[in-house]
Amino acid sequence: MGQFYIDDSVHDEAGFIIAACVYTDSEINEKITDIIKNCGFDPEIFEFKSSANYSKEPEKAKVREQLKGLLNESCKLGIVIIPRIDREQLGFECINAVRQFIDNNNEIKKPLNIYLDQGMFTSKDQANQLIKSGDFSDCTFHLEQNSFTIKGIQLADLAAHISSIQLKNALGLVTKTVKAGENSGYQPDLEIELGFEMWATIRYTFFNEGSKLYTDDPIADATLKVEPYGLYISDLCDKKISDIAREKFGEIYLGCIH
Numbered sequence: 001m002g003q004f005y006i007d008d009s010v011h012d013e014a015g016f017i018i019a020a021c022v023y024t025d026s027e028i029n030e031k032i033t034d035i036i037k038n039c040g041f042d043p044e045i046f047e048f049k050s051s052a053n054y055s056k057e058p059e060k061a062k063v064r065e066q067l068k069g070l071l072n073e074s075c076k077l078g079i080v081i082i083p084r085i086d087r088e089q090l091g092f093e094c095i096n097a098v099r100q101f102i103d104n105n106n107e108i109k110k111p112l113n114i115y116l117d118q119g120m121f122t123s124k125d126q127a128n129q130l131i132k133s134g135d136f137s138d139c140t141f142h143l144e145q146n147s148f149t150i151k152g153i154q155l156a157d158l159a160a161h162i163s164s165i166q167l168k169n170a171l172g173l174v175t176k177t178v179k180a181g182e183n184s185g186y187q188p189d190l191e192i193e194l195g196f197e198m199w200a201t202i203r204y205t206f207f208n209e210g211s212k213l214y215t216d217d218p219i220a221d222a223t224l225k226v227e228p229y230g231l232y233i234s235d236l237c238d239k240k241i242s243d244i245a246r247e248k249f250g251e252i253y254l255g256c257i258h
Helices: 028-040 058-074 084-104 124-133 152-170 194-205 237-248
Strands: 002-011 016-024 076-081 112-117 141-147 176-178 191-193 223-225 231-233 252-253
Touching: 002 084, 002 152, 016 084, 016 152, 028 058, 028 152, 058 152, 058 194, 076 084, 076 152, 076 194, 076 237, 084 112, 084 124, 084 141, 084 231, 112 152, 124 191, 152 194, 152 237, 231 237
Parallel strands: 002 112, 076 231, 112 141
Antiparallel strands: 002 016, 016 076, 176 191, 223 252
């Protein structure tokens, strides 16, 4: 049995929303609970929120880093991009995106449960109508879910946040740098762009085309298509956002970037 957990990251100043559709076929909620416990917090009280500033709270930052590891180890990712002004269409576009991801990825197991965060729909009735018309056999949609209870949504929150930084970086809106740190493959004190650091943590997670013909070109051989496997760009997006999003996420390089 597979599960999708879906949450979004809204960016008024950049004019877009990214929703992350995190897929797993393992019991991710228990793993997240264990991470929270192991970092010294009570999972009945603590909830990870990517919007919170953990710079002065190293134990909470540790939760974030371990969730990144879980995302890479146990999950696959598809993202949805829509304009900020069309937020009322977010949930419906996520349903369409799930259809696209199912159609293009044989690794997605059925039956499939799909959990969507609260506030993603203007009408649950319209959402259910779209689901019924979309031939979602062996799929159960759980709308308006509480991320505190359905902890996989917290992982989708993190994935949406990281992906949003990538797009903002591509738009020239992120200039912050961070130290590379230990076990990064770089000198620990080296200053690197935040967008680059975030990208390095998530690029292996995206659904992609998988194996391809070997060409003996190390760049081409390690570059895989993400669209339509793990990238859904809404038709509501203007050409600028669509082009930049497609340039950023449409293909992914899985070779060494050190």
